[in-house]
Amino acid sequence: MYALILDSSAFIQGLDPQNEAAYTVPLVVEELRDGFIVARLRSMESTGRLKVVEPEESYLGIVEDESLRMGESQALSATDKQVLALGLQLRDNALEPIIVSDDYSVQNMADALGLGYKGLATPGIKRRFTWTLYCPGCRREFAEPQPDDVCPICGTGLKRRPSRKRGVTRRVGV
Ligand SMILES: [Zn+2]
Incomplete structure (x- = not known):
């Protein structure tokens, strides 16, 4: 443990x-x-x-x-x-x-x-991100991954952005 x-x-x-x-x-x-x-x-x-x-x-x-x-x-x-x-x-x-x-x-x-x-300064150790998928074309957001990573409405390639930050530490060696 x-x-x-x-x-x-x-x-x-x-x-x-x-x-x-x-x-x-x-x-x-x-x-x-x-x-x-x-x-x-x-x-x-x-x-x-x-x-x-x-x-x-x-x-x-x-x-x-x-x-x-x-x-x-x-x-x-x-x-x-x-x-x-x-x-x-x-x-x-x-x-x-x-x-x-x-x-x-x-x-x-x-x-x-x-x-x-x-170390605390190690990138990624201080915050854990939850990602949101969004379509840069029609601006819809998707909670789940979409087939081929494209928007099912307009066909634009999806992007992702951090939606939430949580103060946690990275597990070591797991
Ligand atoms: Zn779209």
């Missing part, structure tokens, strides 16, 4: 996963200053879509050791290290953690620790 671990930027960008379990760490919550964003986080938490979990010391120790070995210790904040440590902890709990962060050092460390990771 996939588990997304969200860093601060994920909340700032409004990521609200619907299909995966979402986790974050206490230091991320502390970092968020915007009252609206914190309120949204608390709402996700109260509805069970988000768990705020403080990783155990032993996992923080592994992250610290590995980050020193990788020369990344200075580049990582205490928050970053909590995020990575939670990844290790969830993996030990038989979940498949994916760290969602645009921070290069976090991604680098996740890779070194064998954890999945995703």
Whole structure:
């Protein structure tokens, strides 16, 4: 089962996963200053879509050791290290953690620790589109695909446009 671990930027960008379990760490919550964003986080938490979990010391120790070995210790904040440590902890709990962060050092460390990771800036990750087919000739819209991709009324080739945007994240490795 996939588990997304969200860093601060994920909340700032409004990521609200619907299909995966979402986790974050206490230091991320502390970092968020915007009252609206914190309120949204608390709402996700109260509805069970988000768990705020403080990783155990032993996992923080592994992250610290590995980050020193990788020369990344200075580049990582205490928050970053909590995020990575939670990844290790969830993996030990038989979940498949994916760290969602645009921070290069976090991604680098996740890779070194064998954890999945995703950047937010990756095209397509922030929004999922639902497409509407339309005819540029007679302006009709079609909910279903049409034979040969042409308008059954006037014969013009159909085009498509995004009709809806939803804040979800792309599944990794599925
Ligand atoms: Zn048409």
